[in-house]
Ligand code: SF4
């Protein structure tokens with residue numbers, strides 16, 4: 371199978387700090403895929419282009435509730451529905467690594483691709499008049515001037531909790547694939563047949579079951595706490611050497 | 615979805631232009647297969663085609679206002695293999711080109727006989743080009759409608775009704791426009807075109823009602839549970855991740871929402887279908903041209919409202935992720 375780069379996002383770990391959002395914005399607005407302009411940034415209704423957003427959901431009914439922080443960016447779908455609808459060919463999926471990109475020099479800004487993304491992953495840049503979206507930091511991950519461990523998307527490097535993994539999801543030996551396999555990683559809305567490359571790791575309940583006999587020490591039948599009596603050096607022992 | 619005025623004008627105006635071409639070609643054919651002696655002048659068809667061209671060109675012009683980078687518009691013709699939007703960009707100029715040729719052969723009366731049938735009827739060049747223009751117009755209805763009908767993430771649009779309705783409403787408005795033109799120029803085709811306009815308008819109204827009825831009973835396409843992949847229900851969004859508006863909240867929803875949609879639905883049924891049928895009937899019976907002109911103006915207005923409702927009613931799957939608006 372050909373290479374398919376993607377992100378794996380661990381919802382069990384994400385604390386909703388938005389570090390990935392700000393580092394993405396910072397890296398991409400100043401880099402190859404930029405700018406990511408803002409309109410009215412200091413006003414009451416600021417708006418702007420972001421490749422990555424962290425949303426927050428509440429599940430359950432009080433008092434049994436749970437907060438889920440949910441980072442969302444382009445999922446680099448294997449069967450990306452946004453690509454064939456583009457009339458200019460500006461939207462394309464790279465053969466070599468499966469990254470879905472927009473060529474800003476070809477895009478006419480018709481917004482048709484955004485209608486064909488069920489995840490709301492594309493954001494229109496009103497100022498440049500072209501469609502923008504996550505590039506998986508294509509200008510970082512192949513930059514040989516960076517040390518190899520830094521050739522990762524900005525969001526992955528920024529996450530203080532380590533909730534984001536990056537790698538080839540078609541290579542079963544990659545860290546990303548192992549995480550998906552080991553933790554039952556899943557895709558968003560698989561029913562649309564988009565086959566997203568990005569995966570999410572579910573919330574895992576960390577629960578310990580204690581049985582009654584685990585509450586008392588089996589090797590202390592008299593339930594007397596304190597130093598154990600020290601038998602004589604020559605007292606009989608199991609290994610017939612010494613009780614010490 | 616947020617209706618863009620450029621697209622409302624594009625789809626309704628080219629619909630009129632295409633429909634008018636079909637109506638005039640149908641009129642010409644009606645005389646060819648009908649009585650031998652009653653003819654409409656070539657100038658009538660040529661001028662009618664010119665009016666249709668004005669509508670098509672106006673629609674094309676409107677579409678440019680939708681593009682943020684219109685200087686690259688030529689690129690949109692390149693992906694016709696996969697994109698309905700690209701196909702429209704190819705077919706619309708083809709229709710306009712054929713309309714120009716059809717107007718030309720009529721105006722200059724270039725009408726060599728191409729085929730003669732055993733019943734002594736013959737196919738001349740004007741009729742042949744007319745068939746091509748009308749056929750291309752019909753294809754363009756399908757192509758335009760498929761731009762919307764193929765967006766499977768908007769259930770309201772992803773239906774054969776979208777195609778049926780774009781075609782029927784376009785034809786209805788085109789026949790009404792042709793009837794108004796014929797009535798004003800005192801053409802012998804007026805009765806034929808008025809009858810066609812009444813029939814198509816009534817049919818379009820019924821089909822549009824059927825589409826609305828279908829959309830009332832759509833199951834939600836996906837759930838928040840599938841959207842974020844969490845099984846712990848109920849799920850409620852606290853924040854979409856930002857406080858102000860964003861592309862995903864402005865492009866995919868409409869201000870005023872359900873209230874305006876309901877009100878405008880009644881308005882467009884009245885304006886686009888009911889009143890035009892009555893006015894056309896009045897015009898047909900009394901023979902007064904202005905009735906049909908008035909019918910056309912109301913119908914065009916009604917169809918623009920209809921298109922607004924069509925867009926506003928489309929609910930996109932991505933809205934699942936943008937429920938708590940900042
Ligand atoms: S997430 Fe949306 S924009 Fe990204 S590849 Fe999939 S359909 Fe296209």
Ligand code: SF4
Nearest residue numbers: 456477478480481483
């Ligand atoms: S907005 Fe740009 S990338 Fe999207 S479909 Fe239109 S031309 Fe293609």
